[in-house]
Amino acid sequence: MTEIENTDDEPSDDVDRTLSRAETTVRAAGAWLAAGSLLLVVSLALHPPPSPVPAEFMAIIAENATLWTAVHWGAALALTMLVIAGLLVLTAGSRLTETWWTMSAWAVLVVGALWVSTTAVAEATTIATAAAAGDAATFEAWQLFAEGQGIGFGFLAAALAAIAADQARSAIPITPPWGAWIGAVAAVAAVVAYVVLGAVLGIAIGAPIWLAATIVMGLWTFWFGVALARSESPEVAAVEAGSRRPRTA
Numbered sequence: 124m125t126e127i128e129n130t131d132d133e134p135s136d137d138v139d140r141t142l143s144r145a146e147t148t149v150r151a152a153g154a155w156l157a158a159g160s161l162l163l164v165v166s167l168a169l170h171p172p173p174s175p176v177p178a179e180f181m182a183i184i185a186e187n188a189t190l191w192t193a194v195h196w197g198a199a200l201a202l203t204m205l206v207i208a209g210l211l212v213l214t215a216g217s218r219l220t221e222t223w224w225t226m227s228a229w230a231v232l233v234v235g236a237l238w239v240s241t242t243a244v245a246e247a248t249t250i251a252t253a254a255a256a257g258d259a260a261t262f263e264a265w266q267l268f269a270e271g272q273g274i275g276f277g278f279l280a281a282a283l284a285a286i287a288a289d290q291a292r293s294a295i296p297i298t299p300p301w302g303a304w305i306g307a308v309a310a311v312a313a314v315v316a317y318v319v320l321g322a323v324l325g326i327a328i329g330a331p332i333w334l335a336a337t338i339v340m341g342l343w344t345f346w347f348g349v350a351l352a353r354s355e356s357p358e359v360a361a362v363e364a365g366s367r368r369p370r371t372a
Contacts, residue, residue, distance in 0.1 A: 238279075277318040
């Protein structure tokens with residue numbers, strides 16, 4: 124009889140351990156997500172205004188060299204934090220990645236953040252140095268590289284739009300649905316402004332729209348990260364563990 128009771132307890136212990144690991148991992152992801160989002164918003168808010176004219180753009184960077192370098196290193200660090208958050212969510216086995224498209228969204232977030240982090244590092248190093256030295260050829264060549272890698276922002280924002288929309292539609296949302304919908308709409312607006320208006324059509328109004336939308340998106344992501352870090356909701360329980368029930372004697 125004792126052996127039967129011990130055997131029956133084992134699935135319950137396994138479930139508890141899996142749930143505990145999933146919750147701990149997602150809370151850690153939330154902390155990284157919140158920290159990275161806040162730092163990204165601050166970096167964007169302090170970013171000197173760019174110019175479509177290379178000579179003017181070089182002058183702006185040279186005149187604001189310290190701030191330019193600081194905000195881009197800050198952005199690179201922020202994006203690295205988002206990569207860590209995405210990797211933790213993907214390995215947690217939580218309800219945040221229960222469907223194929225939410226799992227894909229978190230994976231795309233990681234790839235997009237990695238792409239854009241290379242842009243930030245290039246801006247803080249080679250581009251800043253070339254602008255200070257008045258080296259137009261190097262500046263323009265590396266600016267093209269930065270703009271190419273910057274397309275990763277479109278992937279990042281699209282991934283966050285999907286994640287926010289999933290939260291808005293969730294039966295157990297981490298943030299209020301209205302807040303998640305604001306985050307989703309802001310992320311979509313950021314994609315349209317950056318990719319369509321800016322990169323494809325070259326319309327100047329795309330830049331301020333992108334900046335405003337990205338800041339709103341970042342504020343929701345910060346809110347979402349803080350809520351995840353503090354959450355004890357079943358939303359972060361492991362899917363596999365949640366689908367099992369411990370047997371009774």
